[in-house]
Amino acid sequence: MSARGEVALDSMSMKYALGLADDCLVLAQRLGGYVSFAPELEIDMAVSNIALDLLGQARGFYGYCSVLDSEGRSEDDFAMLRDSSEFRNHLLLEQPNTDFAYLIARQFLFDVFQKELFERLSRSRDTELAAVAKKGMREADYHLDFSQSWVLRLGDGTPESRERMQAAIHALWPFTGALFQPEEALGAGIDPASLEEPWRKVVAATLEVATLEIPVDLPQDQGGRDGRESPYRAEMIEEMQEVQRAHPGLEW
Numbered sequence: 127m128s129a130r131g132e133v134a135l136d137s138m139s140m141k142y143a144l145g146l147a148d149d150c151l152v153l154a155q156r157l158g159g160y161v162s163f164a165p166e167l168e169i170d171m172a173v174s175n176i177a178l179d180l181l182g183q184a185r186g187f188y189g190y191c192s193v194l195d196s197e198g199r200s201e202d203d204f205a206m207l208r209d210s211s212e213f214r215n216h217l218l219l220e221q222p223n224t225d226f227a228y229l230i231a232r233q234f235l236f237d238v239f240q241k242e243l244f245e246r247l248s249r250s251r252d253t254e255l256a257a258v259a260k261k262g263m264r265e266a267d268y269h270l271d272f273s274q275s276w277v278l279r280l281g282d283g284t285p286e287s288r289e290r291m292q293a294a295i296h297a298l299w300p301f302t303g304a305l306f307q308p309e310e311a312l313g314a315g316i317d318p319a320s321l322e323e324p325w326r327k328v329v330a331a332t333l334e335v336a337t338l339e340i341p342v343d344l345p346q347d348q349g350g351r352d353g354r355e356s357p358y359r360a361e362m363i364e365e366m367q368e369v370q371r372a373h374p375g376l377e378w
Contacts, residue, residue: 139252140194141214142315144204145351147187148215151205152359153236154180155366160223172272176233179265186258193254206370210363214351218301220359224294227280227287231294234273238328239305241266242321252314274332281336288337295333296341303346310351 157177164170188201199207218236223229244266247259280291306322309315333340 137194137196139255139314140191142309143187143190143194143255145214145309147184147191147204148213149219149236149240150180150184150187152213152215152362153219153233154178154184155362156219156221156223156232157229159362160229163223163226165226173229176269176272179262179269183258183262183265186261187255190254190258202370206367210355210360213355213359213363216301216304216351217354217356218298218305220356220362221298221301222358224297225290227290227294228297230273230276230280231291231298233269234277234332235295235298235302235329236305237266237270237273238325239321241270242324243316246316246321250314250316255314277332277338278336281333281338291336292338295338296344299341300344300346304351307351 154177157173157180161170161174161177164173184205185201188204191204192198192200216236218232221228221232241263244259244263248256248263250256250259277291280287282288305325306318309318330340
């Protein structure tokens with residue numbers, strides 16, 4: 127391959143990895159904002175551990191981006207010195223922590239997606255992407271086990287818990303379609319469209335057991351990978367980056 131071809135491939139790989147990193151970091155930030163608000167101390171600890179797992183995954187992907195970046199940016203530069211409009215995370219992950227049911231619904235819908243993604247990405251010909259995915263597979267299993275069990279518990283629980291869980295699923299469902307939209311910079315990554323069928327099977331089976339309805343005919347809100355953000359992202363990113371921007375040069 128020519129040098130120009132290698133540069134182009136590196137650019138695509140970096141853009142793809144950056145989207146994965148942003149997904150993990152933004153969701154970790156959202157989960158971190160819920161610590162101390164969970165209904166039980168054990169759940170609080172679980173949410174905190176999941177956030178830390180996602181932060182570690184984000185660092186793995188950002189680290190790869192820093193290797194490929196022609197501008198020589200570091201992990202910290204990618205995470206803490208980009209404007210909110212430069213983030214490429216899926217819009218689903220920046221939705222606010224309305225209540226515990228919303229947190230669980232958002233987590234479950236993403237966990238099913240990430241588990242399938244990591245399983246396939248662990249076999250990618252890009253050894254760096256594969257290594258991060260392989261390391262995160264066990265974490266993804268645990269995350270899904272946690273969120274899925276709570277979907278079942280809330281959905282098939284009291285009338286109020288079912289109502290809240292159903293409301294959360296309906297509110298977040300419009301953001302799920304973007305998970306499977308084609309990515310311009312794919313490189314050796316996984317075609318998102320190939321993940322939709324297995325995702326729908328797991329989600330549908332879980333919601334059925336939880337006595338919850340699968341939303342139908344809801345418009346899909348596209349965006350995220352193309353840089354479009356929801357009204358919530360800017361405030362969240364500003365809060366996340368406040369210390370680093372006030373005291374430049376800090377390291378994780």
